[in-house]
Amino acid sequence: MTAFQQYFHRRDGPHHRQDHLRGGLPAFLMSECWVDRPIRPISLRQLFFFGRTLTEERLISSANYVRSELPTRLAHRLRDMQKLPYVVVTNPHLSTVYELYYKAFETLRRVPLIKTVEENDEYCKAISGTLKEHLAVIPNLVIGVLECQDLVHPQMMEDFINTMLRARISRRVIAEQHLALTETFDSPWHFPEKKSESEFVGEVLLRCNARDIVKQSGELAQQLSRKATNSDSAIPEIKISGHLEATFPYIQSHLEYIVGELLRNSILAVMEKNHGTCSKPSPIEVLICEAPQHVVIRISDQGGGxxxxxxxxxxxxxxxxxxxxxxxxxxxxxAMAATVDELQTSSARQGASNNHALPEKRRDSSLSSLSSRPPNLRLGMGLPMSRVYAEYWAGSLQLHSLEGYGVDVFLQISKLGNQNEQINTRASIDAV
Incomplete structure (x- = not known):
């Protein structure tokens, strides 16, 4: 019996009350001690301002922020899983997710206050190990939810998975930001008292250019489609217009994922509509609009809706x-991870144009099997996952379909980076 299932056995059994009367919580309820702790959301602006002048004091402060936040955020999600109906608990995929989260929680909650750079280096090893262990969480989570759709109300599982995925992104953002800051601090080219002139502060690209993201993400999507069809004639052109110099602070891999999935959908739709004809495929039109508070990217295709x-x-x-x-x-x-760092694989980058090359900031590949999947391997999660990413930094994603003609998708991005991450600040089921 797994820890996930043992929790429910104890919760409903005669020994559950006795455990409390003996003055100690069962191991499976340790997370409840952390659920009362508040989650402290952070904005992109806070992430990059904090890291622009990176001193030892700031690095240690970042380490202790992450040290407090990771187990707290894990505890909230453990609590959500503990509140699921028992019939859902028996699903082996969701049980696997719980086991991974519980192991990470138990490891990270025991880390003492970090006081030195050496202690921070050891902590970073623990974080990195946890991130690698969790590569299988997303497929297990989605498969588990799909398998349980007939056992409980569908909306309950929909709310559950949205909460879990958004929280997962939040944990990886703060963990990978701290890992990147540590790498910067340890670099021989780092001068602690000097303000960084790099295009990146940790994982945050200070001047993320929408045109460059669309261009390279589009080239990758076209290359994957070309490889699948062995034909250039069937691949639609991607035309970019509007405010081509619009920039904003953003996590590059997040935007690459959203734009890449949207362009992949449009390319496939146009190719399918054009299949069996000799006519040239209609182009995909991308319009970039810059306003004082936000940037909007509109992707329009004539793929039949x-x-x-x-x-x-x-x-x-x-x-x-x-x-x-x-x-x-x-x-x-x-295996999949929520950061989508390798959306642009090395082979795709070699084939892409260098006219508007994006700055490099890559970690170990965690989603290569997803990002390089064949176009016909449809997972049914590209749009909902893209919306989770878009809304995470207080943006939005909307779609308008005209059946028989095509689709317009509108991605709105907060331009100033001053919006906090959009996450549940306490266990969602306890909050009602």
Whole structure:
């Protein structure tokens, strides 16, 4: 019996009350001591201002912020899983996720106050190990939710997975930001008292250019489609117009993921509509609009639109008519992570144009199997996952389909970087 299942056995059994009367919490309830602790959201502006002048004192302060936040945020999600109905607990995929989270919580909550750079280096090793162990969380989470869709109310599982994924992004953001700051501090080219002139502060790209992201993400999507079809003639052109010099602070990999998934969808739709004809495929139009508070990227295609019976399920992880096929395809993807750092693989970068090359900031590949998947390996999670990413930094993602003609997608991004990460600040089920 797993720890996840043992928790429920104890919760409903006669010994659960006795454990409390003996003055100590069972190991499975240790997370409840942390659920009362508040989560402290952070903004992109705070991330890059804090790291611009990176001293030893600031690095240690960052380490202790992460040291407090990671187990607190894990505890809230453990609590959410502990509140699931028992019939859901028996699912082996969700049980695997719980075991990974519980192990990480138990490891990270025991880390003492960090006082030196050497202690921080050891802590970074623990964080890195945890990130690698969690590569299989997303496929297990999505598969588990899909398998449980007939056991509980679908909306309950929809809310659950959205909360879990958004929280997962939040943990990886603060963990990877601190790892990047530590790498910067340890670099022989780092001068602690000098303000950094780098384009990156940790994982944050200070002047993220929408045109460059669209260009390289589009080239990658085109290359993957070209490889699948062995044809150049069927690949639609991507035209970019509007405010081409618009920049904003952002985590590059987040925007690459969203834009890459949207362009992949448009390319596939146009190719399918054009299949069997000799006509040139219609281009995909990308318009970039800059306003004082935000930037909007509109992606328009003439791929025939979305069938009416599919539209109600576009933003759902577990609803819709094609879940059996989604399950089969998800099982082919062994590991995924929420940062999507390798959306642009090395081979794709070699084939891409260097006219507007993006600055390099890459960690160990964690989503290569997803980002390089064949175009016909459809997971049914690109749009809902993209919306989770867009809303995480207080943006939005909307889609308008004209059946028989095409689709317009609008991605709105907060331009100033002053919006806090959008996460649940306490265990979602306890908050109602």
């Amino acid at each position: 979305i069938p009416r019976d599919i539209v109600p399920y576009l933003w759902s992880f577990n609803k819709g008519p094609k879940n059996a096929a989604r399950l089969r395809n998800l099982e082919k993807v062994p």
